Amino acid sequence: MSAKKVTLRDIAEHLGVNTSTVSRALNPKTSKMLTAEQVRRVQEAADALGYVQNTMAYALKKGRSMTIGVIIPDLMNPVFPPILKGIMNYLNREAYTSIIAYSENDMELALTEIKRMKGRQVDGFILAGAFRDDFSVDYCVDNNIPAITVGRSVDKDVVDKIVIDNESGMQQMVEHLLELGHRRIALIAAPQNISDGYERYRAYLEQLESHGIEVDESLIVQAEAFSQDAGRKATGELLSRNVPFSAVIAANDLVALGCIEELERNGVHCPDDVSVIGFNNMPYLDQFRVPLTTIEIPRLRMGEKAARVILERLKKPEMPLQHIVLEPRLLVRSSTARCRDA
Amino acid sequence: MSAKKVTLRDIAEHLGVNTSTVSRALNPKTSKMLTAEQVRRVQEAADALGYVQNTMAYALKKGRSMTIGVIIPDLMNPVFPPILKGIMNYLNREAYTSIIAYSENDMELALTEIKRMKGRQVDGFILAGAFRDDFSVDYCVDNNIPAITVGRSVDKDVVDKIVIDNESGMQQMVEHLLELGHRRIALIAAPQNISDGYERYRAYLEQLESHGIEVDESLIVQAEAFSQDAGRKATGELLSRNVPFSAVIAANDLVALGCIEELERNGVHCPDDVSVIGFNNMPYLDQFRVPLTTIEIPRLRMGEKAARVILERLKKPEMPLQHIVLEPRLLVRSSTARCRDA
DNA sequence: GTGAAAGCGCTAACAC
């Protein structure tokens, strides 16, 4: 078998034609310029020699790399693989390739990766870990590189975005808890510099008010990250305040898991003493020790949509800013129960 | 800010020097050819103009893309993200980029992806989903593209490999169960065309024999995949045979989870009636309803090693075939208990 | 319908 790389020239020489003929024959958009016979000959030779187009040369020539850069905060957070899969599914279908990097929730690192990918001539970016004010997004905008955020979005209206309806999610959570008779509902808020964190916090305030529940500031604690550890810590703080509560809305499932752990460590049981509700419906959650009630988000579709929109954007740079909102859905399991005092 | 791409030439013109001077100044390996002053000037200009090297042009010129292709079976299987992370960590540190594709456990698809990546001039491959006899691996060998398998390996000694010691893993499992008094130990074997499946099956036979337990073929069932669903099905079959058993060794954690589910559906409780043991220690397993006893494998390190070895291979094509074996470790949780009849 | 030739951005002989 061939050890050397087979190029257009190899085929051309083999056939005694010009490289441009080969190039034209192999490209469906230009092959109609040639006789069907010629096209067939070239294609056969290409197959026989094991030709594979050199994407680098193509990219250099055309100024498009058929590559999309994807930045996610963290590979280990189970929310992201399905989003990634959605992205890759769609991109593959369109003959695009994705290149992936993680930012560890660090804007500086994100920017470094973006620059690196810019060097690789990516045609656009899908950003899954943006902050509300994010200079790595600004960099894309300033450098005229198409970008879209998926999930976490930026405040400024400068790039396309795929988001989930946090207000609706929070409404479903709050109404579920109210129906169960809960009135003292604590919130472990996510970082406020992330759109999901901020929006859910705002929505929590609104929903309580619109349902006639007075907001008690001492029931709101801040998680410093979307992690189990942060959930434990925040719950510790909540507990230390010695205010009564019968339910906790957590920033996401991981935080909820940490919350339950810390509660139990203090002899407070879920859902008997306190109901806990998460967000995201991470994989296998139904099989956990305490199957979490949570909000399911359409992760695969988020990824697919993001891929679809970024490719559209590449084709139509002047298209109006896209702002796609996906609906989340309450999933009731057994971490929430009727309020004892109700 | 700049909308256009900044090239070497832009910097050269801006400074009134030749592009080669700029090229040399920006490359640490050649910058010593120039005066320190010159290097400084160039670097400043590059920063000021926002220069980012065009990796495509570099790759085309050098014939190396600084890219490694990574093929995994499935993004959603929680075993792979940590391996990926290990790979990406190491590769990034060495200024390499990874491009990832999934094969859905389909050799044909894997080959398609490999060809696509070959077109992108990847310098080598890390294959995480190989079969024991795998023509996509052969393709790499035939085409002289460096490749390494991580985890699942091929039978032929043709590429470097990172594996875990399945024999040791099985020994730890069997000895643990024997200590608990189990004698009727069933096996839900993984697909036999995958090295891990085959090796664990062989090791199961050996370990039972070397501990003086007679192998009962009716205690061995075949899972058709490394999935929860396959675990359920296989367990159903095992149950239908109506042979007594007090412990099950599952192909992996997912299969074990499916097994437990099916057992309970039939009124058999874990670990009270039957002990179940998994493999891999997937994330969050300790928090599941039945915290699985399992074998922990060093996934992050597997990824890092694979990345390290493939880069070594690139540097030293003549280096002897690497065969690195990593040790797994038994993690006792509560899906295994003393045998009731013991 | 096909060939010739230029050039994408970069590096590395080879000059001087």
Added chain:
DNA sequence: GTGTTAGCGCTTTCAC
């Protein structure tokens, strides 16, 4: 120490 130049593999305008 720095400039000149060729060429990596491809597409595409311009000839014919």
